[in-house]
Amino acid sequence: MATTPLPVLGARAKSASRALALAPRAAKDAALRAAASSLLDARREILEENALDVERAAAAGAGATVVDRLRLDEGRLASMAGGLEDVARLPDPVGEVVEGSVRPNGLRVRRVRVPLGVVGIVYENRPNVTSDAAALCLKSGNAVLLRGSAGAIDSNRAIAAAIRRGVEDAALPVDSVQLVVDTAHETVVEFVKLRGAIDCLIPRGGPSLLEIVREHATVPYVMDGDGNCHVYVDSSADLDVAERIVVNAKMQRPSVCNAAETLLVHEAIAPVALPRLAAALAGVELVGDEATRAILPGVAPACEEDFASEFLALKLAVAVVSSLDAAIEHIARYSTGHSEAIVTRDYAAATRFTREVDAAAVLVNASTRFVDGGELGLGAEIGISTQKLHARGPMGLRELTTVKYVVEGDGQVRT
Amino acid sequence: MATTPLPVLGARAKSASRALALAPRAAKDAALRAAASSLLDARREILEENALDVERAAAAGAGATVVDRLRLDEGRLASMAGGLEDVARLPDPVGEVVEGSVRPNGLRVRRVRVPLGVVGIVYENRPNVTSDAAALCLKSGNAVLLRGSAGAIDSNRAIAAAIRRGVEDAALPVDSVQLVVDTAHETVVEFVKLRGAIDCLIPRGGPSLLEIVREHATVPYVMDGDGNCHVYVDSSADLDVAERIVVNAKMQRPSVCNAAETLLVHEAIAPVALPRLAAALAGVELVGDEATRAILPGVAPACEEDFASEFLALKLAVAVVSSLDAAIEHIARYSTGHSEAIVTRDYAAATRFTREVDAAAVLVNASTRFVDGGELGLGAEIGISTQKLHARGPMGLRELTTVKYVVEGDGQVRT
Numbered sequence: 001m002a003t004t005p006l007p008v009l010g011a012r013a014k015s016a017s018r019a020l021a022l023a024p025r026a027a028k029d030a031a032l033r034a035a036a037s038s039l040l041d042a043r044r045e046i047l048e049e050n051a052l053d054v055e056r057a058a059a060a061g062a063g064a065t066v067v068d069r070l071r072l073d074e075g076r077l078a079s080m081a082g083g084l085e086d087v088a089r090l091p092d093p094v095g096e097v098v099e100g101s102v103r104p105n106g107l108r109v110r111r112v113r114v115p116l117g118v119v120g121i122v123y124e125n126r127p128n129v130t131s132d133a134a135a136l137c138l139k140s141g142n143a144v145l146l147r148g149s150a151g152a153i154d155s156n157r158a159i160a161a162a163i164r165r166g167v168e169d170a171a172l173p174v175d176s177v178q179l180v181v182d183t184a185h186e187t188v189v190e191f192v193k194l195r196g197a198i199d200c201l202i203p204r205g206g207p208s209l210l211e212i213v214r215e216h217a218t219v220p221y222v223m224d225g226d227g228n229c230h231v232y233v234d235s236s237a238d239l240d241v242a243e244r245i246v247v248n249a250k251m252q253r254p255s256v257c258n259a260a261e262t263l264l265v266h267e268a269i270a271p272v273a274l275p276r277l278a279a280a281l282a283g284v285e286l287v288g289d290e291a292t293r294a295i296l297p298g299v300a301p302a303c304e305e306d307f308a309s310e311f312l313a314l315k316l317a318v319a320v321v322s323s324l325d326a327a328i329e330h331i332a333r334y335s336t337g338h339s340e341a342i343v344t345r346d347y348a349a350a351t352r353f354t355r356e357v358d359a360a361a362v363l364v365n366a367s368t369r370f371v372d373g374g375e376l377g378l379g380a381e382i383g384i385s386t387q388k389l390h391a392r393g394p395m396g397l398r399e400l401t402t403v404k405y406v407v408e409g410d411g412q413v414r415t
Numbered sequence: 416m417a418t419t420p421l422p423v424l425g426a427r428a429k430s431a432s433r434a435l436a437l438a439p440r441a442a443k444d445a446a447l448r449a450a451a452s453s454l455l456d457a458r459r460e461i462l463e464e465n466a467l468d469v470e471r472a473a474a475a476g477a478g479a480t481v482v483d484r485l486r487l488d489e490g491r492l493a494s495m496a497g498g499l500e501d502v503a504r505l506p507d508p509v510g511e512v513v514e515g516s517v518r519p520n521g522l523r524v525r526r527v528r529v530p531l532g533v534v535g536i537v538y539e540n541r542p543n544v545t546s547d548a549a550a551l552c553l554k555s556g557n558a559v560l561l562r563g564s565a566g567a568i569d570s571n572r573a574i575a576a577a578i579r580r581g582v583e584d585a586a587l588p589v590d591s592v593q594l595v596v597d598t599a600h601e602t603v604v605e606f607v608k609l610r611g612a613i614d615c616l617i618p619r620g621g622p623s624l625l626e627i628v629r630e631h632a633t634v635p636y637v638m639d640g641d642g643n644c645h646v647y648v649d650s651s652a653d654l655d656v657a658e659r660i661v662v663n664a665k666m667q668r669p670s671v672c673n674a675a676e677t678l679l680v681h682e683a684i685a686p687v688a689l690p691r692l693a694a695a696l697a698g699v700e701l702v703g704d705e706a707t708r709a710i711l712p713g714v715a716p717a718c719e720e721d722f723a724s725e726f727l728a729l730k731l732a733v734a735v736v737s738s739l740d741a742a743i744e745h746i747a748r749y750s751t752g753h754s755e756a757i758v759t760r761d762y763a764a765a766t767r768f769t770r771e772v773d774a775a776a777v778l779v780n781a782s783t784r785f786v787d788g789g790e791l792g793l794g795a796e797i798g799i800s801t802q803k804l805h806a807r808g809p810m811g812l813r814e815l816t817t818v819k820y821v822v823e824g825d826g827q828v829r830t
Contacts, residue, residue, distance in 0.1 A: 116803050199803050218629045220804045241826035248828035354821050366824030388531050388614050388817040389635045389805040402803040406769050409781030411656035413663035
């Protein structure tokens, strides 16, 4: 079967986006609920198609984590449908008046939230992203081009088809949601150059995808980048709190971007704190600097690269720092600007850390694992931005919009 | 004299930016005022250096507009100094709490405005941009790399040196403001690839610069793009208002991006409106479509390219449209997304136009010339964004910042 060329998909998305941008909340919510029903109605077919993807992955020798992310079952399909309904319940960001005023010459000025237009998403082998991303884009009035990976193509086709049936049932433009079925590696480069069609690209994936985007993208993008997150245990830290936070940040879900990858401990507390933390981290591979190894002789030496790594596994780099300044310096050097935490009882240390550490999120006496759209109150997230422009940190519905100045007058001209 | 390599300038800017980000408003305002004094103290030297640039431009046969933009005199220097003092009087965006709440688990979450870090600006032969851009970046806590053009290098050197003396007098890091003196054409490409050093690039210039940025930039950028702005005169328009607005939008300052380039007139009113508007536009070269030429036989035919052009001159493309829908379609096809105006007395037409036209600014019964930071209440502007991400429309101090999540807890962990 011939695949539709990307520019054609782009033009269809653009056209759909113009109608979708004007759709009232009720129509969008109806489409989301219809898509949820349609997804459940199609469950047998989706699971059959998913089985093909899983079989192919297993035959290719994919690891257990990859297969687990890929595999759908009745429960996971039900949560995907539930996710669509959850998004229907979130407030509509479109039309919000962000601010407004009357100018001295009588002009009435307001800034109004409007959809971006067309959002392009490149993502990994996770079929649930197909429905999650479609839901958030639809609710925020954006058409979406979903560019999943080859490994999940059969699942994604079935899921996208079901969602499109829902969109059509609710009389919204069916091309509001389109899946790119040509998943050849080269087409990623073509995708990130669809200028004029894609208003915002959100790449979700590993370092090689992000590098392709940085080098080749000519469309605007918001990067969901790596998280080399630190927990710094200050000299004044409550060790019970430190233990709870370090264990949670490292171990609760090590494969995600807001998990901790480096532990920094103030030298004044290190002789007491490190043995205790190491014991609590049983099951985690520790690598440490010289000072850490002087206290914990069993720990393997950490190299420079360890401190720059996002392990996404039960592995933690450990360093002893001589001061708060040294901790801040270490973080400035190795941080990817995602989430950085301090454990302290010292007011001044907390204040300095939150002001001086440059990251999407800085936390005091709380686990880095809270840096997530749901946990921070956004309702849902389409990714976590590690860049500074447009959106920083978890991106929800609001981050899928832009603003427009509306200026109303009575014949005013500039003099 | 050997020029400092760009990566060295970038590293100095980064280092300066960390201190500058923490500077209180009083220190930044003191630096701005000291820079204003220093600029006036150096007026003799700056005017001498400027004379060299002007002489070079004249010898190279530059047009009157270019030479006029380049030339400084006592009055222009005084306004540059006044501009620095004006920015000192604007509120400091840094530290503003954008929003905040307490989560169900007791976490205190707030989003705080912080500087971007290092801003890079590429700009044309206008020496006043050197001080204007430095002022806005300094006030918003950002270090700035100023990459002016070769034609203004002598003026820019003298201006930047004076501003740096002011910054130093106020005990802020002198490398908060740096001029890139190597203005060879190739170094623009190197500049837009200074990833890790530049947090936000603002290109200000013509289509060739913008194309270099789109093709080569690996740093995040906000584009100050072209303005192919339209004025649509609806069938219900008050012709007095229409005449005033069309004349102002086209003629008050034709060389700027918010000037009108195309006039659209509803067919029902065209036979009356066009002759009157054409008379009022005496001195403007008109090119028109068939229907326009049927009413104004003296007008030359407009080609496709005319409707896509930003003339930046006393030239206007004119088309007759059969309906509001046709006007909206024409704008969707040719607009660069800058500023679009409707003249109407019809409530529904005004509402539809403001909702359906996709641009940074949509205006009802007001001149497109109002789309400007000063006019819309931003105090000052560093450019006008025609992109949708990060900033859209005039960019003031707030658009030179990002936000950071600050999350404070009492030992909370995620379950």
